[in-house]
Amino acid sequence: MNQTYIFFADGLEEIEGLTVVDMLRRAGIPVTIVSISDTLEVIGSHQIRITADVLFKDTDFSDGAMFVLPGGLPGTTNLAAHEPLCHLLTDAASSGKYVAAICAAPSVLGGLGLLKGKKATCYPGFEDKLVGASVCSDSAVVDGNIITSRGMGTAIDFSGELIAVLSDRETSDRIKASIMYH
Numbered sequence: 001m002n003q004t005y006i007f008f009a010d011g012l013e014e015i016e017g018l019t020v021v022d023m024l025r026r027a028g029i030p031v032t033i034v035s036i037s038d039t040l041e042v043i044g045s046h047q048i049r050i051t052a053d054v055l056f057k058d059t060d061f062s063d064g065a066m067f068v069l070p071g072g073l074p075g076t077t078n079l080a081a082h083e084p085l086c087h088l089l090t091d092a093a094s095s096g097k098y099v100a101a102i103c104a105a106p107s108v109l110g111g112l113g114l115l116k117g118k119k120a121t122c123y124p125g126f127e128d129k130l131v132g133a134s135v136c137s138d139s140a141v142v143d144g145n146i147i148t149s150r151g152m153g154t155a156i157d158f159s160g161e162l163i164a165v166l167s168d169r170e171t172s173d174r175i176k177a178s179i180m181y182h
Contacts, residue, residue, distance in 0.1 A: 001030055001063070001065070002029050002030065002065045002066065002166040002167070003030050003031075003032070003063045003064050003065055003066075004024055004029060004030065004031040004032070004064070004065065004066040004067075004068060004162070004166065005031070005032050005034050005059075005061060005064050005066070005067050005068070006020055006021060006031060006032070006033055006034065006067075006068040006069075006070065007034050007036055007056070007067070007068070007069055007070075007079060007082075007085055008033055008034065008035055008036070008042040008050060008052055008070065008075075009035075009036050009037070009042065009074075009075045009076075009078035009079050009082070010037065010042055010043050010044075010074070010075065010078055011043075011044070011045045011072055011073055011074035011075035011076075011077070011078055012042065012044050012045060012070045012071070012072040012075035013044065013045055013070055013071050013072030013075065013102075013103055013151075013152055014044035014045070014046055014048045014050065014072075015152045015155055016070035016071050016072065016102045016103055016151070016152055016155050016158075017033075017044075017050070017070035017072075018050070019155035019156060019158075019159050020068055020070065020102075020155070020158070020159050020162065021033060022159075023156070023159035023160070023162075023163060023175055023179075024159065024162060024163060024166075026175050026178070026179075027163045027166075027167055027171050027172070027175050028167075029162075029163065029166050029167060032053045032054055032059075033050070033052040033053045033054075034052060034053070034054055034055070034056050034059060035052035035054070035055050035056065036056045036078065036079065036082045036085055037055075038055065038057075039055075040052045040053075040054075040055065044072065044075075045072040045073060045074075045075060056082070056084065056085065057084075061088055061092075064092065064097060065097060065098060065166065066097065066098035066099070066100060066162065066165075066166060067088065067089055067092050067097065067098070067099050067100070068100045068101070068102075068162070069089075069100070069101040069102070069105035069108055069109075070102055070103070070105060071101070071102050071103020071104040071105040071123060071151065072103060072104065073104060075105075076103070076104040076105045076107060076108060079105060079108050080107070080108045080111060086108070086112055089108070089109070089112060089114065090112050090113075090114065093109075093112075093114045093145060093146065096145055097145060098145050098146075098147060098162075098165060098166070099114060099145060099146055099147070100146070100147035100148070100149075100158070100162055101122075101147075101148055101149075102148070102149040102150070102151065102154070102155065102158050103122065103123045103149070103150065103151040103152065104122065104123050104126050105122075106120055106121070106122040106126065106129075106130055106133075106148040106149075107122065107126045107129035107130065109130075109146065109148070110129045110130040110131040110132070110133060111129065111131065113131065113132065114146060115130050115131060115132050115133035115146065115148075116131070116132030116133070117132060117133075117134075118132075118133050118134070118143040118144065118146050119133065119134045119135075119136055119141050119143040120133040120134070120135060120136070120141055120143065120146065120148040121135065121136050121137060121138055121139075121140070121141045121148050121149060121150050122135075122148060122150060123150055123151045124150075137150070138150075139153075139154040139157040139158070140154055140157040140158045140160070140161045142161050142164075142165060147161055147162060147165065149161075156176065156179070156181050160172045160173075160175070160176050160181075163175060
């Protein structure tokens, strides 16, 4: 199937993470919220408490088709510091699986060398961290198996692109129309 894993760390931007989960589930795409800490409770950058589905350390990701990083600070910093996650992302990208990141989180992909020769976007001010990328300012960018987006205000566009690659454009458009998104 199109199993998607989204990684939540304390300090994530809640809208970026939850919009992805909500829209993918509306599209019928299985998505699992993974806490990278030792507890299922994750506290977002705006002190919203979210309960993840699973802990990273207890999860087998072999069925994953897509791996998603929400942004936010210090969430992005926490994701980048989690070595097992970084190994998983590198392995996934090299095997052709989708790797996606929004806001500051594309900097994690840049730091891992996953953006070399790719078009990518990010939250303004993080462009220098997109090492090797051709940086653009589109709301969401798909380049092969790498998908990036700019931030909270582009979370619906980002989620729509995730749906389009995992399902199809028609499903993406249908979900966006159902939530009254132009």
